[in-house]
Amino acid sequence: MSDLLELSLDDLSAGFQRGDFTHSDYLRAIEQQIADVEPAIHAFLHVDSSQTRDSARSPEASGPLAGIPFAAKDNIVAIGGPTTCASRILAGFRSPYDATVIQRLKSAGSLLVGKCNLDEFAMGSSTEHSAFGPTLNPWDTSRVAGGSSGGSAAAVAARMVPFALGSETGGSVRQPASLCGVLGLKPTYGRISRFGLVAFASSLDQIGIVTRTARDCAYVLSTIAGHDPHDSTSSTDAVDDYAEGIEDGVKGLRVGIVAESLNGLPGSTRRNFDDAIAVLRSGGAEIVEVSVPSMGHAIAVYYIIANAEASANLSRFDGLRFGHRSTEPGNLKNLYMASRGEGFGAEVKRRIMLGTFALSSGYYEAYYGRAQRIRAMMRADFAHAFQRIDILATPTTPSGAFKVGEKVGDPLEMYLSDIFTAPANLVGVPAVSVPSGFDGQGLPLGLQLTASHFAEKLLLRASHFYESQTGFYRRRPPAAETSWSS
């Protein structure tokens, strides 16, 4: 039975059709895996199997996602269960509607089995900022799963679901995907509707996808991408068939590397990256050195812009209309201040404070204004680079998963783990992290590929080539093994 958990979406469709196993068989295997593995990982904040079990018997839809269970980060709303954003301030909140992505997946026959853990309001790189405790890494449960979509990445890595949705503001899908040894895609800004995604930083936020393989990711992206009248920032550009031509390889592709960004990397990360580049070269890709001078400023720019936008977006959590309301007596302003002071965790407070400071009178120009201009400079740098190259390659993270507690007391150190991922959000381009093997301690690392706006198809094609050459996605983390596993 455990073999079912290793099957790709194509293999599952074929198996359902041939009658090798039923949708109910598959859902039972998934539920059993969650029951066995979840207690050691804490990938989920909420699991709901009762309603999915009924709909699994005979999905009405057909296609690669019909009857396929999935999980979603708990900042994406779905009818029927709680949406907490891993925050106390949303205690008791139940969404009256489905996010567009949830609704599209349900229409395709997919079954939402649970909501995944995250750093509170998606603010963090380890899920240690969840009000409900961290998600642990399936490769080593003394280490973090990354974040903020750590629950989504760990759930896929530990074979508890074949795919999961996350969200990205500065690397929150790619970084945990890399740390957990799975594939994470951040599509182009505007490619996927954000209706029903709780807003963090509206000029950066994008829903992302976690899978084991590029082809599985292509199926999910084809299903959820596209314009939505409920989200005016969603693009009206036509949606590709992302799986079409995915086997076409990398021959003739120009892959850029940025030499200055690789200085100072730990040796094992550097060797891992060089090996990955060698694989692309062996497939006929042309490796080109490029310079993206502004890339090194991404974290500083990111923490001004993201937090400025967060300070505005999170003003809606005021204890009046939903969520936590303080019982402390006092006037309206006291009620706001007490409800937010009690409801938000330390990292969320820190970021709202930083964003409020950057927008406040006397500091706006020196911080927010300047950060926006440097962001425009980064866009120009990337556009310039993409005239010479098709894909930009970097490591996804400077190192493998860190220990629980290692960085949580040092906010800046934590922020710097997003140094390779934040640029794509600031520039709005798509980027993917593909499992690229392991460091000296056996912890997964990731290869990050970035392309120009709306070039997801190219990214998934290159990812497919790389993963089929290396096969790292087949490796199963120790925590995913159960007593009856083969």
Next chain:
Amino acid sequence: MNIELEEVKRIAELAHIRLTDDELPRMARELSVILDYIDQLSSIDSGTFIESAATSGTPMREDEARPSLPLDVVKSNAPAFVHGYFAVPRVIGGE
């Protein structure tokens, strides 16, 4: 950049977040460290670049009346709801 305690209190007031006596000095320290890092941007010549939106243009739609959330759904999430309204402390004529 060193952030003083008084400055933290001013920002917390603007942000509508009550910080405890323990939180205030820690926040001052942490914000100072983060702003020191961010101050690397002050040396960058961003030349002729100007602030711009993340996307090129926002598509418009017809401004049509559409149904809102049913009252009972709104009520079910509300911490205090009276006669079809969110109940809040007195705003006018209070203290």
